[in-house]
Amino acid sequence: MQTWFCDLSPNSSKSFFGVMGRRPVVFSSQRSGMSVSAVSQSLILLLSASAVIAGFSPEEGDQVNRFQQYLRIRTAHPNPDYAGAVSFLSVQAVSIGLQTLTLEFSPGKPLLLLSWHGSDPSLSSILLNSHLDSVPAEPSRWIHPPFSAYRDADGRIFARGAQDDKCIAIQYLEALRNLKARRFSPLRSIHLSFVPDEEIGGADGNEKFVASGHFRDLKVGFVLDEGQASLTEEFRVFYADRLPWSLIVNAAGAPGHGSKMYDGSAMENLMECMEAVARFRDSQFDLVKAGVRAGSEVISLNPVYMRAGTSTSKGFVMNMQPSEAEVGFDLRLPPAEDLDVLRKRIEEEWAPTSRNMTHQLIQKGPNRDIAGLPLVTPTNASNPWWTVFEQAISASGGKLRKPEILSSTTDARFMRQMGIPTLGFSPMTDTPILLHDDNEFLKDTTFLNGIKVYENVISSLSSFRTAT
Numbered sequence: 046m047q048t049w050f051c052d053l054s055p056n057s058s059k060s061f062f063g064v065m066g067r068r069p070v071v072f073s074s075q076r077s078g079m080s081v082s083a084v085s086q087s088l089i090l091l092l093s094a095s096a097v098i099a100g101f102s103p104e105e106g107d108q109v110n111r112f113q114q115y116l117r118i119r120t121a122h123p124n125p126d127y128a129g130a131v132s133f134l135s136v137q138a139v140s141i142g143l144q145t146l147t148l149e150f151s152p153g154k155p156l157l158l159l160s161w162h163g164s165d166p167s168l169s170s171i172l173l174n175s176h177l178d179s180v181p182a183e184p185s186r187w188i189h190p191p192f193s194a195y196r197d198a199d200g201r202i203f204a205r206g207a208q209d210d211k212c213i214a215i216q217y218l219e220a221l222r223n224l225k226a227r228r229f230s231p232l233r234s235i236h237l238s239f240v241p242d243e244e245i246g247g248a249d250g251n252e253k254f255v256a257s258g259h260f261r262d263l264k265v266g267f268v269l270d271e272g273q274a275s276l277t278e279e280f281r282v283f284y285a286d287r288l289p290w291s292l293i294v295n296a297a298g299a300p301g302h303g304s305k306m307y308d309g310s311a312m313e314n315l316m317e318c319m320e321a322v323a324r325f326r327d328s329q330f331d332l333v334k335a336g337v338r339a340g341s342e343v344i345s346l347n348p349v350y351m352r353a354g355t356s357t358s359k360g361f362v363m364n365m366q367p368s369e370a371e372v373g374f375d376l377r378l379p380p381a382e383d384l385d386v387l388r389k390r391i392e393e394e395w396a397p398t399s400r401n402m403t404h405q406l407i408q409k410g411p412n413r414d415i416a417g418l419p420l421v422t423p424t425n426a427s428n429p430w431w432t433v434f435e436q437a438i439s440a441s442g443g444k445l446r447k448p449e450i451l452s453s454t455t456d457a458r459f460m461r462q463m464g465i466p467t468l469g470f471s472p473m474t475d476t477p478i479l480l481h482d483d484n485e486f487l488k489d490t491t492f493l494n495g496i497k498v499y500e501n502v503i504s505s506l507s508s509f510r511t512a513t
């Protein structure tokens with residue numbers, strides 16, 4: 046493994062991320078001798094710009110300003126500016142006094158790891174995770190450009206990533222900045238990971254990180270990762286993700302004249318598949334509509350593409366029935382679901398070979414932890430971390446809604462796979478849920494309140510003695 050000193054001067058990010066060696070490459074470590082002059086150059090640039098915002102203290106104005114700066118980095122797929130994001134966050138980390146380490150498990154996909162060492166190294170650490178990347182945005186559909194971080198008269202800050210999940214990245218950092226200023230001293234080490242590629246499945250990001258020696262050496266006992274906004278005054282917390290599957294069904298059949306009705310065409314076979322799938326989908330959705338189950342407690346299933354027809358440079362041929370047709374589905378399964386039952390249903394009802402159908406099932410990530418258990422973090426007294434977390438939320442004057450399963454899927458599943466208790470939590474109350482949506486925003490006051498919540502949560506978790 047190679048080690049590189051970090052140069053945080055404004056123009057350096059392209060060059061130092063361009064250097065590759067055997068994986069993972071360690072690019073920087075403050076401890077191992079970061080260039081002071083290069084860092085201070087960036088710090089002067091950053092810290093001299095004190096932001097004055099009416100109604101906020103100078104410190105709060107600066108915190109909002111730093112959030113906006115991070116939001117302006119173009120981290121959307123398919124070409125996220127990982128180097129820019131890591132460079133910005135590294136400068137923040139140095140200004141706070143955190144140890145920095147940049148890892149690269151996959152070329153061009155850096156992972157930033159920050160550490161504040163606790164006074165009792167025999168205790169396990171806590172890890173605060175967020176992802177660097179964002180989903181794309183369609184600027185024409187936004188009322189303010191998606192990478193402007195425009196703050197309107199109501200304090201709403203518009204940006205792709207404002208909720209998902211650049212807010213928590215800066216809130217973690219600002220909470221640590223405040224704790225340092227209060228001379229807080231953690232018993233347990235506090236680590237922050239900023240990982241690439243969560244939005245596209247995490248295979249080159251967190252999945253590789255948790256399997257590495259770097260991760261093992263952190264001795265992580267508990268993880269906080271992203272959650273979702275809450276429409277009410279209660280915070281939401283997530284103890285599991287749904288398991289993501291991609292299903293591709295191919296149907297074959299005799300081609301024929303568009304005017305002829307006959308049995309066994311590829312399209313007829315595919316329609317049979319779609320009808321069977323639609324019946325199952327209704328059975329699940331009806332449970333949600335009737336209020337019997339939450340949306341994340343059923344199996345969701347949605348067609349995401351269809352491919353069929355005989356096409357020429359002039360378009361589809363309208364009087365030919367094709368010999369092949371294909372449909373792709375996004376499926377999400379609650380964590381304790383019996384996978385074999387669903388596999389059997391696919392084989393027998395949705396894509397039976399007897400109807401000339403084949404299928405491909407791609408499971409994205411693990412569904413069991415290293416002990417063979419479902420990827421679920423207990424939210425009761427059996428998990429002392431839960432108790433500490435819950436009490437810290439109450440102590441900060443917050444209320445928690447009943448713990449939920451997350452509808453979608455995050456990198457938390459990789460930490461749960463290692464048997465580490467992991468909660469999904471983003472402190473956003475009274476906020477519309479706008480992740481992956483147009484006009485994603487977060488209010489400045491909600492953002493600032495989240496910093497206070499994390500101060501309580503992080504200080505409690507890192508002072509907690511009895512769990513190992």
Ligand SMILES: CSCC[C@H](NC=O)C(=O)O
Pocket residue numbers: 243244245246247289409453454455
């Ligand atoms: C299939 S894993 C992809 C992870 C992605 N995460 C956020 O949206 C999701 O689609 O849920």
Ligand SMILES: [Zn+2]
Pocket residue numbers: 176209210243271455
């Ligand atoms: Zn996210």
Ligand SMILES: [Zn+2]
Pocket residue numbers: 180209244480481
């Ligand atoms: Zn997302």
